[in-house]
Amino acid sequence: GNTDRLTDAYIKGLVERGHSVTKVYLGNMRIEGCRGCGVCQRLAHQCAVRDGMEDIYPLFAACDTVVMASPLYFWTITAKLKSFIDRLYAISVDDKYPQKDSVLLMTAGDDNDTTFEQPIRYFRLLNQALGWNEVGLYCAGGCTGCEKLARQIDKVHLENAYKMGLEL
Numbered sequence: 274g275n276t277d278r279l280t281d282a283y284i285k286g287l288v289e290r291g292h293s294v295t296k297v298y299l300g301n302m303r304i305e306g307c308r309g310c311g312v313c314q315r316l317a318h319q320c321a322v323r324d325g326m327e328d329i330y331p332l333f334a335a336c337d338t339v340v341m342a343s344p345l346y347f348w349t350i351t352a353k354l355k356s357f358i359d360r361l362y363a364i365s366v367d368d369k370y371p372q373k374d375s376v377l378l379m380t381a382g383d384d385n386d387t388t389f390e391q392p393i394r395y396f397r398l399l400n401q402a403l404g405w406n407e408v409g410l411y412c413a414g415g416c417t418g419c420e421k422l423a424r425q426i427d428k429v430h431l432e433n434a435y436k437m438g439l440e441l
């Protein structure tokens with residue numbers, strides 16, 4: 274719920290700024306990892322795996338900005354988000370990818386200097402490799418309350434994400 278709330282706050286800002294947004298909740302979808310079968314590279318750049326990505330590919334093609342949001346799981350992005358990224362291989366042509374602006378939003382229980390080190394490094398490497406242009410990054414640490422480790426996100430993070438959306 275923390276990441277969802279952070280994302281919704283960001284989207285609220287984007288919508289008020291006049292952007293058109295389609296939110297895709299990977300958590301509820303079946304998104305397999307890439308099988309590395311290579312069929313996509315031989316046949317019209319279509320993925321052989323039939324799952325939720327079939328709905329996402331057209332949305333991805335149409336958008337100018339990809340906002341990826343994830344909780345920190347074992348010091349990096351979730352496997353679900355990584356699967357989505359891996360599956361973009363299907364639409365690559367000679368290792369080239371569609372030009373996009375990109376944003377990363379994250380939440381985590383910890384809140385120290387190195388908490389988001391790995392995903393930030395990966396995000397930047399991904400942008401460089403795919404030719405994407407980073408236009409936003411927000412990492413909300415300290416998203417685990419002390420009461421029975423209940424998850425919660427500070428309002429300040431939601432306000433910051435909202436403002437970031439307004440400024441895109």
Ligand SMILES: Cc1cc2nc3c(=O)[nH]c(=O)nc-3n(C[C@H](O)[C@H](O)[C@H](O)COP(=O)(O)O)c2cc1C
Nearest residue numbers: 274275276277344345346347348380381382383416
């Ligand atoms: C499987 C799992 C792994 C996690 N790994 C980390 C971690 O490595 N570092 C950290 O600070 N928090 C970690 N957390 C805490 C979550 O990142 C944090 O509570 C986050 O805000 C949860 O987001 P959500 O409410 O959107 O699921 C982990 C939580 C789970 C369930």
